[in-house]
Amino acid sequence: MNWDIIQGKWKQLKGSAKEKWGELTDDELDQIDGDKDRLAGKLQEKYGWTKADADRQIDDYFRDK
Template sequence: MNWDIIEGKWNQLKGSIREKWGDLTDDELTEVAGKKDKLAGKLQEKYGWTKEKADEQIDHFFRDKT
């Protein structure tokens, strides 16, 4: 997956991300700004996941988004 493309489409993708991970706020998604490491950190914080679990969930979700 190409995170440059995801960063470029971030505002378009925020709705889908919010549907998938409803505990993330608009402000948090704005703060993440398409950065995978920041998104992983927010998911770890909100859902109590390990970094590996967060990365796995992110990769699965974005696999078909680029």
């Protein structure tokens, strides 16, 4: 999916993102506000992933959304 579409639908998608990445708080998801780089940064921080790993997780998850 095009990331611009994800940004536009972030309010609807953040619930499913919270289910996928339960370490993220509601406040963090609000701060991310559909920004892929912010989401990748938070995933790196919470899960200890590399930037490439975080980007891959994000792309795989949102591919079918």
